[in-house]
Amino acid sequence: MTPAAKPWKSFEEQLAILVERGLQVDDREAALSYLARIGYYRLSGYWYPFRQLEISQDDDGRLVKRRLNAFVADSHFREVVDLYVFDKKLRLLALDALERIEMALRVDIAHLLGEQDIHAHENPQCLHGHFSKQLLKKGKAKDKTQHQLWLEKYHQHLHRARREPFVAHYLSKYGRLPIWVAVEVWDFGMMSKLYAGMKQPDQDRIAAKYGATSGRALAEWLRSLNFIRNVSAHHSRLWNINVLERSAPLADDAYWQTLNNARPFFYFCLMQKLMRIICPNSRWHQRFRKLMADFPQTASGAVTLRDVGVIDDWQAWALWR
Structure with missing residues (x-):
């Protein structure tokens, strides 16, 4: 079955998701402004390396790397924008x-x-x-x-x-x-x-x-x-x-x-x-x-x-x- 499409989110809801996942927001108004001007999806490519990396083995013993939704400790929204x-x-x-x-x-x-x-x-x-x-x-x-x-x-x-x-x-x-x-x-x-x-x-x-x-x-x-x-x-x-x-x-x-x-x-x-x-x-x-x-x-x-x-x-x- 085709998974349901992701629902529309307001900028406030988008920011709340990031905060829930551990991204620190030092200036809330500035963060909302960047989401409104640059976009969540475009910025996601820049916060991707800040997400936690999980390394496991598959059934054949090969290493499998997967990015989790949770952010690495001490990751900041400002750093994403700087990048x-x-x-x-x-x-x-x-x-x-x-x-x-x-x-x-x-x-x-x-x-x-x-x-x-x-x-x-x-x-x-x-x-x-x-x-x-x-x-x-x-x-x-x-x-x-x-x-x-x-x-x-x-x-x-x-x-x-x-x-x-x-x-x-x-x-x-x-x-x-x-x-x-x-x-x-x-x-x-x-x-x-x-x-x-x-x-x-x-x-x-x-x-x-x-x-x-x-x-x-x-x-x-x-x-x-x-x-x-x-x-x-x-x-x-x-x-x-x-x-x-x-x-x-x-x-x-x-x-x-x-x-x-x-x-x-x-x-x-x-x-x-x-x-x-x-x-x-x-x-x-x-x-x-x-x-x-x-x-x-x-x-x-x-x-x-x-x-x-x-x-x-x-x-x-x-x-x-």
Whole structure:
């Protein structure tokens, strides 16, 4: 049987549930205000690590972890909000860096491919055969190439931007957009997918500029950074997320070798690696260091920077100096 849906609760009732479960509320009016402005469900992702963890064994002797409704002793509503604010600042820092990375890579791709054909993004001959010629075997996209799917999305974006003056001008005068104009209607995901679909020598030329070992490695970075970008742009929880689109670990130095590529810090390190080349005079890294220093201190110790993936002594790493 389908369980009954959870009933609607007033903000006062929501707060009463949290207090009953052991969350300490030092300022009741402020807590009610946060529930009204941010929402119980969104905040629940931030108080989740403050809930007690039960560890048991199943019938096969395997460990089973389960979060209980009750909170760890000395957990405070204010700490949950502080964590939420920290995460918001972290997302904004990510978007700041990713915008610069996206703009730079757009120029690189457009400049390199535009020399071959001003409409290279629409020309299968300018791209890798696996991307532009190989037909997909399964799903709704069966018997289409990845390039055809990319072009469908491109034309959707182009249609949405058709009233933009620069788009309207080029379409009315020339009928098509040259690649250095077309990049302006791409999003990060489209940019990363087209880069992944480029011929290997073209990929490698751009990758060498950013210290990647190969075009394939840079394509991985961009796919992962697009995941971070989507999480950040959609206001989702970032600080302790399990990154699903992972890049391979780097072996550049001992610091890189100790990073966990499932945690966000690894990808902020990738951003900084790229930012040092794109914006060498930027103070973005200083703002990141300051934000890490401002990580919320909790009475219970339920959350730490380890959850972000931060490693010991990272401030001494040349990457962040």
